[in-house]
Amino acid sequence: MTEPHFEREIDRSHMAVSDEVAIQIENMNKWYGQFHVLRDIDLTVQRGERIVIAGPSGSGKSTLIRCINRLEEHQAGKIVVDGIELTNDLKNIDKVRREVGMVFQHFNLFPHLTILENLTLAPIWVRKTPKKEAIETAMHFLEKVKIPEQADKYPGQLSGGQQQRVAIARSLCMKPRIMLFDEPTSALDPEMIKEVLDTMIELAEEGMTMLCVTHEMGFAQAVANRVIFMADGQIVEQNNPHDFFNNPQSERTKQFLSQILGH
């Protein structure tokens, strides 16, 4: 098995997992029509955790994290995010969405707005931040993802890796307490994956609570404190990365790992 290859040592001093519960999912079920996508999901995420969710395609991992900010609706069970239960109440949904940032596979930047406008839009309109302050925050996060010089360009003028870093910065501008990543590197050229992963590692080093659906097993080994393996809409196995990769328990997990790491 190849070792994860990141150029620098990862600073673990702020990566503490607290006792405080960030996300509580109990007995959650979801159907698309007659198709049972998520079955009896139970998951508790403590503040400061960095969870990687892996599994074959169609296993429901994206659907699971999309339920956490109600991009998908669950039909049974309970999801509590930051002490707020997700129900049909639109006010609660908006409250949760303000606290939970999300990064998508296809970036989903707003193509008609400049990078800076992409970053300041939600703080100004949702958080009612004064424009000047929103711009300062935006520039701070653009510097953090190392593309402040692109502030006045449009998303279409940036490379995929740059766009994804802007998307991460856009989420961070809302000062979220939890970040969800839905296959953030799957749509990128290999040479751009690293720049996005580096940004995500920095975020983890600052103690952000992160849930990340990804196929980057190197990232999982280096950063995650817990790896969850899903198949057929269920959580099959979860463990710390060391034991997950070196000592998988279930047959499904072994089979999956041999497929993605075997060659």
Next chain:
Amino acid sequence: MSDTHAESVAYVRDTMLKPQPAPAGESGAIRWLRENLFSGWLNTLLTVLGVLTIYFFVSHFASWFLHGVWKADSLAECRKIITAEYGQGATGACWAVIRDRWHQFIFGFYQRELYWRPVLTFLLLFVAVGPVLFQWVPKKLIWFTPIYPFLAVWLLWGGSVWGPILVAVGFVLAWIVFSLVGRYGSIAGFSAGAIVAILFWMFGVSPLAGILHAAIPLGIEPVESAKFGGFLLAITLGAGGIVMSLPLGVVLALGRQSDMFLIKTFSVVFIEFIRGVPLITLLFVASLLLNYFLPPGTNFDIILRVMILVTMFSAAYIAEVVRGGLAALPRGQYEAADALGLDYWKAQRLIILPQALKISIPGIVSTFIGMFKDTTLVAFVGLFDPLKGIPDFIRADFAWKGIYWEPFVFVGAIFFILNFAMSRYSMHLENRLQRDHR
């Protein structure tokens, strides 16, 4: 890495090639002619036939245009002049009718001494739309834009200044109610605002206007709707319809996509009904049927009635065009807006509609152009449109009996200029907003 290559690959390029210009003869006019007009025997034959056809038409119509007479008092006099100058059997245009009756083509039967009012209204139209349509116009002028519709109505129809002001007050009231009630939900706020405004317009405006006019009589000479005609009528209906149908169409398009059953059903029924019925039917409804439904004694202006129906007609088409634009947006845009915590209206206003409307520009402008031309159909309900109403009236005069081509050519040319301008503007706007794939 390079050392491993040296062992396994036999060929290594050490200098990169520079780009070179294309060979001569692959560009220029001769190549264009050969490629487009004479690339084979069939194309050559079609080119020759095309040129002959054009020659046939030009040779017939050119003389008609060139023999045109501008100074005459009747069609008979025109014919006499043409025969005298170009011989027996010569044809020619009698433009004298335009010279004699141009004011009716433009203003209908509006009083001559009041022509400055429609002219001023038309000029101010550009001041009002400038800040919206063009970037080089100072944005500060935008305060004039919401005032303009009321000012225009007052200038065109005249009368007491209080009527238009009170109608505007109705909008302000609606806005106040909307912002107060809107906290409890946007639909509640919108309905409450609409109800308050409609009640105010129905029962508040005319008594209040009477009282205010008695106290402070400010007004200009009134002009009845019956005096409107020609391009004054067409542009009034067209501009009013365009300005009102775009927001209505957008709301209908959003309604059709709504999850709320009642709103969705209403939008679908409205759109499908209006699109399924000929405009002339709706115009007859406006001129005849509407009087049966309105409370007796209300004098609901015919131009206003027609404008409302024309607006509804074009809004139904706009709604479908905008729906196409909405459907073209990737789901990710909606999801990103949701994930950032933007509520429905903010997401629509800031993210979805700017992109959907940009995609829909060609369709929207086509609908506007079609609608503007369709305003000539008001001839069927007895209004004097520039294409049939006014020429029919002019032909009723014995001097111009039997003149058909000249009014058609003149009116058609003006319509073409106005519509072509709209079309060019839409292309300019598309280019300006072209940002995604630079």
